Amino acid sequence: MKNLLKNVIIFLIVFLAIAGLLSTFRLNSEKVEKINLQKFVEQIDKEEIKDIVVEGEKLNIALTNGALETLQKEPSETLGELLKNYNVSPEKIKKINIEIKGATGWSYWLNSLLPFLIPLIFVVIIIYYMMRQVQGANSKAMMFGQSSARDSSKNQREKITFKDVAGIKEAKEELQEVVEFLKNPKKFTILGAKIPKGVLLMGSPGTGKTLLARAVAGEAGVPFFSISASEFVEMFVGVGAARVRDLFQKAQKNAPCIIFIDELDAIGRQRGAGLGGSHDEREQTLNQILVEMDGFDPNLGVIVLAATNRPDVLDPALLRPGRFDRRVTIDRPDMKDREEILKIHARNKPMGSNVDLKKIAQHTPGFSGADLANLLNEAAILTARRNKTKVGNDEIRESVEKVMMGPERKSHILSEKERKITAYHEAAHALVSHELPEADPVHKISIISRGQAAGYTLKLPLEDKHFHSRSEFIADLAVLLAGHTVEKEIFGEVTTGASSDLKHATRLVKSLISEYGMSEKMGARTFGEREEMIFLGKEIREQRDYSEKTAEAIDEEISHLLSEAVKTAREIIRRKKSKMETIVKMLLEKETIEKEEFEEIFTTSKT
């Protein structure tokens, strides 16, 4: 619409310009006097005319005194007839120089036709443009059913191979097979082996699923149609299904090739779950995918890759053999893999000589590949801001904390009282953490605001953990509640600064009882069934599968475990008061305490 308006305005301007030009042209020609027949005959009689040029119906007359005139004659009459009719004497005519030009002088035609022609051309052009625009809209409407899957294999510039994916060895091995099949299908089919139709990549966000899929295409060098599952979902029922059909048709024409459906859970959710009508379209689309996956010949060479971070919500029909029967789980990277990932992302960044990627990998448990990539990027930005040429250890250290807890807010100035409370709060976390052997060692304490928190205590496990034991959780609880406890002990009342600690602690106790069966009193069972409901967006509903009496008992047990944790924390705080005061003093002085300094407090003096 905007385009149309622009075109119309441009045409109007052009039109006006031409009209203007034309009118000045006209004005010029009007300096020549137009005369009538009577005058013309009179002038001939008076022998005032020197010569005449006949141009069709127009006579251009030059007088002896130099003036110019024009005369329009009737089209049917020639000049000779005209003069005869007016009884002009032939002698007088002989004295005039008469010249006859081609009857259709271009200027004559131009003059007479342009005024009609220009508006006509104008109108035609406008109509043409309008038609084109309408047609464009039309053809877009007709393309509804076509998938917007992109064949990204031709994009050589960002070709990704397995070399760009660190760690996840098993996943790469599994996919290596897929690559080999795509390169040389005969090798497999000759042995009667059926090629997997679908491979599902599962893993938490940022673990490199999308990256891996692109690497497969890069390795195999085959067309790669990638589409996000959410692109199937449209306003109109049936469009998604049509797109799926189109996508598979395209793929079959281009076999061997890869279809990659990212974020499969957007359509692959269990059918029949959820309220309202919005899932109708999703179900149809999903059904179409199921049908298409069954439909094509397994040895054709079309392999469907899909990625999801919610395998638990996928429809079981998707997972049965013959569809996504291969499932590749991508775990969060362990220490070794983290180092590899860091190496890959450090390739294009100049690193200072003091940077030890292994150490960074040790200090970043739980980081995903995306977190690590982000970490090095932040470090590079920080380095540039400091006008350094190489990314140093300091920049990386700061970035780790930034990625973990949000940016520092140095401008967030605390009052003297608030600083003191924060110092005690964090000192207590650190102290209790240090005193309980099951808790993770303290890595850093700070009373500089970061993200939402006024201060923070960073604890890192010595190694990657896959399991957590009850005693660890109990210790964590005491550490979490230490801040709350110390505020009460020292200042007599609690501030809002401890609220998020309380929330975390309560949630932890709940899972401890109802998910992990770690409460002795409640026994080895789970309480409540989590069920995902889709209604006006996303919602997780918990279904109670226990009696009112049990609910009461659970509440009691929650309170009991929490108060036990407070007791533990209080005991440590009281016993090690002098140590805590030392930490507080240090914090108020220098705002942050690093691991080494912190441990020194406990080795130098005795309590």
Ligand code: ADP
């Ligand atoms: P997701 O699993 O959510 O699809 P992506 O594949 O989009 O995650 O990964 C996001 C980014 O994280 C990648 O572009 C890459 O830079 C980085 N990354 C994740 N995993 C790895 C890995 N194993 N090796 C190298 N880079 C990785």
Ligand code: MG
């Ligand atoms: Mg992804």
Ligand code: ZN
């Ligand atoms: Zn706290």
